[in-house]
Amino acid sequence: MELVIFGAAGDLSGRKLFPALLHLDACDLLDGDFSVLALSREQLTAEEFLQGLKPKAQRYLDSSRWSEELWHRFASRCRYLQMDFEQPPEFEKLATTLKDSGTRIFYFATPPSLFKSICTSLGSSACLNTDSRVVLEKPIGNDLASCQAVNETLDEYFTERQTYRIDHYLGKETVQNLLVLRFANRFINTQWDQSCIDHVQITVAETVGIEGRWSYYDQVGQLRDMVQNHLMQLLCLVAMEPPNSMTAEGIRDEKVKIVRALRSIDTSNVAENVVRGQYSAGFIGERNFPGYSDEPGSANDSSDTETFVAIKAHIDNWRWAGVPFYLRTGKRMPEKVTEIVICYKSLPHNIFSFGENIPNRLVIRLQPNEGIEMQMVSKLHSLKDKMGLVAQNLNLDFLGSSGMDRIPDAYERLFLDAINADQSLFVGREEVEESWRWCDALILAWEQQGMKVKSYPAGSKGPTRADLLIEKDGRSWHE
Ligand code: BG6
Numbered sequence: 001m002e003l004v005i006f007g008a009a010g011d012l013s014g015r016k017l018f019p020a021l022l023h024l025d026a027c028d029l030l031d032g033d034f035s036v037l038a039l040s041r042e043q044l045t046a047e048e049f050l051q052g053l054k055p056k057a058q059r060y061l062d063s064s065r066w067s068e069e070l071w072h073r074f075a076s077r078c079r080y081l082q083m084d085f086e087q088p089p090e091f092e093k094l095a096t097t098l099k100d101s102g103t104r105i106f107y108f109a110t111p112p113s114l115f116k117s118i119c120t121s122l123g124s125s126a127c128l129n130t131d132s133r134v135v136l137e138k139p140i141g142n143d144l145a146s147c148q149a150v151n152e153t154l155d156e157y158f159t160e161r162q163t164y165r166i167d168h169y170l171g172k173e174t175v176q177n178l179l180v181l182r183f184a185n186r187f188i189n190t191q192w193d194q195s196c197i198d199h200v201q202i203t204v205a206e207t208v209g210i211e212g213r214w215s216y217y218d219q220v221g222q223l224r225d226m227v228q229n230h231l232m233q234l235l236c237l238v239a240m241e242p243p244n245s246m247t248a249e250g251i252r253d254e255k256v257k258i259v260r261a262l263r264s265i266d267t268s269n270v271a272e273n274v275v276r277g278q279y280s281a282g283f284i285g286e287r288n289f290p291g292y293s294d295e296p297g298s299a300n301d302s303s304d305t306e307t308f309v310a311i312k313a314h315i316d317n318w319r320w321a322g323v324p325f326y327l328r329t330g331k332r333m334p335e336k337v338t339e340i341v342i343c344y345k346s347l348p349h350n351i352f353s354f355g356e357n358i359p360n361r362l363v364i365r366l367q368p369n370e371g372i373e374m375q376m377v378s379k380l381h382s383l384k385d386k387m388g389l390v391a392q393n394l395n396l397d398f399l400g401s402s403g404m405d406r407i408p409d410a411y412e413r414l415f416l417d418a419i420n421a422d423q424s425l426f427v428g429r430e431e432v433e434e435s436w437r438w439c440d441a442l443i444l445a446w447e448q449q450g451m452k453v454k455s456y457p458a459g460s461k462g463p464t465r466a467d468l469l470i471e472k473d474g475r476s477w478h479e
Contacts, residue, residue, distance in 0.1 A: 001034050001419065002099045002114045006085055006118055007109035008038030009049065012137065014056035019107060020411035022057055025074045029416060036078045039085070046080035062406055066095065085110065085118050091125035098127060105418055107181075111216075115140075116153045123157035135164040135418050138229050142220065143443075146435040148224050151429050164418050165427040169230040171410030171417075174366040174398060176425070177455040178237045178340070179362075181364070181372065188362075189242075191344070193319045198359065201326045201341040201470075201478055205333035207284055209458075210307070214297035221305045226329045228439045233427070234366075235325060238340055239315055249425035252431060259434040264316040270445035275454065275465045277308030279332040282457030289332060289458040294299065306453050307331040310466040311442075312473075326470050328477070332458035338366040341478040354388045363478065370407055372397040 003021075005013060024030050038049055054075075058066055081097050083090040098104060106122060108115055116134060122128055134154065141147025144224040154163055169175055182188060191197075204226060210217040217225065236255035243250030265273050280291040293301040308330030315325065342362040350357040373393045379386030399407055417425055454463035461467075461477075470477055 001031065001103045002037055002109060003034070003105045003419075004037045004039065004098070005109055006039050006114075008080070009040035009042050009044075009052070010109055012109045013038075014053065015060055016409070016411045017107070017370075017415075018053055018057045019060040020409055020415055021059050022070065023065060023075050023409070023412050024415060025077075026070050026081045029140065030077070030419075033102070033410050034077060034419075035099065038078060038080045039083055039094070039349045040080075041082065041084055043082055046078070049400070050075050050078060051081040064405065067227075077311070079284065080292060083437045084108050085114055085121075085186065088117075088121040088124065089136075091121040091127055095126040101129070103131045103133065104129060105133045105135060109137060112137075112139055112141070112150070115150050118298070119157055128157060131428055132158070133162045133164060133418060133421070134158050135166060137166050138168075139220070139343055140165055140432050141436065142224065144433060144440050147433055151433065160429060161423070163426075163429070164414075164423060165429075165432060166414055167229045167233050168410040168414065169233050170425040170427070171412075171414040172414070173407050173410075174364070174370040175234065175237065176413075177398070178364060179251075183242050194321050194323050196344055197323055198343045198345045199324045199326060199473075199475060200238060201339075201343065202238070202328075203337060203339055203341075203477070204231060204234075204424060205330040205335065205337045205461075206329075206331050207333060207336050209279070209289065209292070209295055209332050212296060214295050215299065218298075218300065218303055220306045220390060222309045222329055222331065223443065227309060227327065228435050229427075229432075230433045231327050231329055234340060234440075235313070236431075238342075239320060239325070241319070248426070248428070250364045252428035256428070256430045256434055258315060259431060261315045261317045261320075261440060262438050263316050264438070265311070265313070265445055267321050267445045270442065270449055273312045273469075274442065274446060274451070275308075275310040275445065275463060275469050276306040276451060277310075277330060277456045277463040277466065278303075278305065278453040279307050279330075279458045280455045282332070282459040284332065284334060284459040291458070304453055308453075308456060308462045310462065310469050312469055321336055322339075324473065326475075326477075328462065328466060330456075332464050333461060334459050339478070340364040340366070343475070343478075352389055356389070358389060358391050372396045372398075399475065401477060 005017060007013060021036065054071060081094065108118060110118065116461060122170045140150050182192065236258045239258045240254040241257070243254045278292050281294070282289060292307050293303055310326070310328040313325045313327060344360040345356045346359045363373040363375065365373065367372050373395050375391050375393055377389050378392050380390040382388055414425060454465055456463045467477065
């Protein structure tokens with residue numbers, strides 16, 4: 001089996017892809033004949049490429065795993081080829097470099113603008129064999145039309161079964177655990193609908209800004225960068241019906257039904273259901289950060305691109321009728337947190353005169369401190385208040401209870417699945433297109449309504465309007 005990485009000298013490859021492959025090698029999960037062909041435009045020999053890769057791989061690999069022996073074993077699997085991905089004749093050179101037989105996995109770790117031309121050149125040269133697969137990084141397009149164009153091109157050369165669209169959130173161990181939590185626990189499974197749940201919150205907060213990607217990010221914004229893919233996937237996993245089995249088709253079919261059931265946000269309701277924000281200068285802890293428009297690479301000091309978005313969404317189906325899903329995601333938040341909070345309804349009548357009715361909450365922490373917290377109500381130990389009530393947490397810490405020393409990185413899982421031809425954690429064509437359809441309508445609506453971004457200082461929890469979005473319904477964000 002040969003893994004061919006386009007963009008092997010890029011940031012993603014050094015930070016995520018190669019360290020993940022090294023981890024798999026360290027765990028003896030790569031076959032003896034597994035090899036890597038690294039491709040980039042850089043004029044380098046294989047030795048120079050590996051010399052440049054080594055410190056990066058070492059930096060991002062768990063220090064306890066690193067050894068010179070491991071590195072030498074891994075390096076002996078790697079070859080390097082310099083080529084210009086935009087020149088179709090260069091692909092003949094690639095075809096003669098590939099191993100003669102066996103599975104070929106082509107990984108596009110390049111800017112999405114190159115996907116179409118790489119795909120066409122691969123298909124028109126002798127690079128593809130009967131057992132070829134293609135792995136793509138998000139974003140697949142910038143809207144529905146461009147996404148469809150990429151998918152059409154892929155479709156000419158690869159079947160859906162050969163196509164692996166990555167959303168790295170699906171590779172996160174805790175995201176997969178969501179499926180187990182829901183579908184392997186009867187008491188959770190039977191309390192998972194509008195009869196028991198009041199509302200759901202999904203928060204993906206990051207402390208980072210736009211990490212030197214201003215010109216890219218300014219064309220995209222937080223809705224396209226995070227909601228269209230990562231938050232949409234989390235929403236689907238929370239809301240979908242149980243598939244009849246864990247096959248890729250089974251899971252995808254159920255997820256796509258959720259995206260289709262999302263109530264459209266249009267000009268009639270966008271102002272009451274969406275908040276857009278952009279960070280200004282501010283402090284996270286002791287450190288001062290510039291505002292979005294003053295980030296390095298900024299070309300526009302009056303950009304209206306959002307770095308924060310909060311949305312109140314509804315899923316119009318039997319299970320979720322009347323249950324709002326509040327989503328929020330932003331850059332330069334006070335801390336990095338990804339969590340899903342299931343807020344249960346209050347009991348119909350409180351028989352305890354010493355305490356108020358406290359609804360249960362199930363908090364699923366995806367990162368950091370991966371785990372689950374069930375907020376229960378128990379008796380306050382006191383002689384004075386005979387039946388006082390207090391909220392207490394049942395806490396399950398995944399790392400602590402797993403006996404492992406680390407939680408595997410998403411890319412380790414996704415590589416392994418692509419190698420084993422398991423598509424269940426990859427995104428299907430219909431899902432990605434339906435998701436764009438919903439996001440496109442929302443973006444069009446805010447453009448037509450002239451909804452400008454609201455400023456929030458770096459280190460805060462977003463614009464105050466985001467609090468109002470939920471507070472006007474008599475609820476509040478879980479902090
Ligand atoms: C990427 C986005 O897909 O996900 C980035 O393009 C974002 O803007 C990143 O920072 C967040 O990923 P994680 O795994 O750090 O939550």
